[in-house]
Amino acid sequence: EAGVAQSPRYKxxxxxxxxxxxxxxxxxxATLYWYQQILGQGPKLxxxxxxxxxxxxxxxxxxxxxxxxxxxxxxTLKIQPAKLEDSAVYLCASxxxxxxxxxxxxxxxxxTVL
Amino acid sequence: xxxxxxLDSHVSVSEGTPVLLRCxxxxxxxxxxxxxxxxxxxxxxxxxxxxxxxxxxxxxNGFEAEFKKSETSFHLTKPSAHMSxxxxxxxxxxxxxxxxxxxxxTGTRLKVLA
Numbered sequence: 114e115a116g117v118a119q120s121p122r123y124k125x126x127x128x129x130x131x132x133x134x135x136x137x138x139x140x141x142x143a144t145l146y147w148y149q150q151i152l153g154q155g156p157k158l159x160x161x162x163x164x165x166x167x168x169x170x171x172x173x174x175x176x177x178x179x180x181x182x183x184x185x186x187x188x189t190l191k192i193q194p195a196k197l198e199d200s201a202v203y204l205c206a207s208x209x210x211x212x213x214x215x216x217x218x219x220x221x222x223x224x225t226v227l
Numbered sequence: 228x229x230x231x232x233x234l235d236s237h238v239s240v241s242e243g244t245p246v247l248l249r250c251x252x253x254x255x256x257x258x259x260x261x262x263x264x265x266x267x268x269x270x271x272x273x274x275x276x277x278x279x280x281x282x283x284x285x286x287x288n289g290f291e292a293e294f295k296k297s298e299t300s301f302h303l304t305k306p307s308a309h310m311s312x313x314x315x316x317x318x319x320x321x322x323x324x325x326x327x328x329x330x331x332x333t334g335t336r337l338k339v340l341a
Contacts, residue, residue: 117270144327155317155331156271168326204270213278214259214327218271 115139117219119205125225131193134222137186138207144168146216147180147190148204156204162188195226229254231320233332241340246305248335250318253299260301261319261329262292271317277301288312313339 118137126132138145143164148156159178161169164185173180177196182188192199202223206216234249252258262274275286282294292303301318318332 146329153334155333156329157331158328161326161328169328206271208327213276214321215261215273215276216327216329217273218263220270223268 117205117207117217119203119219119222121222122220123223123225125227126195128197128226129194131191132195132224133189133191134203134205134224136188136190136205136219138188138205139209139217141209142207142217143185143210144208145182145188146206146208147188148206150202150204150221152201159190192224195224197226200224200226229256229258229320229322229330231318231330231332233316233318233335235335236333237336237338239338239340240308242310243307246303246308246312246337248303248316248318248337250301250303250332251299252301252318252320254320254322256322256325259321259327260292260294261321262286262290262301262303263317263319265315265317265334267314274303274316308337308339310339310341313337 120135145162147159150156159173160180162182165182180190202221204221205219208216230253232251260277263271265271274290275284277284277294285291290305316335319329321329
């Protein structure tokens, strides 16, 4: 079974530029999560999708961050414009509708904002 | 509300000696609890999970954890550390009756000395 795929793995941009990250969850997983992990901290949930609907986006800075999962499969997270404090690893995870509630994580995208 | 406290930000052990990583949780519900490991530049890998079955949970690579409701603890142990165990470890609490949202601890960095 293929795992959660993310791209790109690394991205370096200047502040005020825009950037987009892509995630393809495990096949059949209805729930998809985006996390932000700042260096030295635990991951923080940004947004949770159930199929193509948003379940929780309370921690998403909506003035600059947006996310979509139009067909209920893969998802894109965008930052526009980026700030220095957005430098972090962005993790995508997915979860099956049944089972123990375990989330499966992708390798992450490391963003550096200069 | 749920929360997780990892009591040590850094732990150093000698190779071949026992490992103890401490985690306390707070939850209004009967929680699910997880331990994840993150090696440098890698994604999060599940070590083990507690989901209201046996209180002593065995995971991969010789790790285990015991759920103690009276102490609200879920400490991670391993009888004998290996150099490859050096990594960041995260304790996670999840509400299985709701959105299965993960709350991460701040992490414990394990260093294994030769």
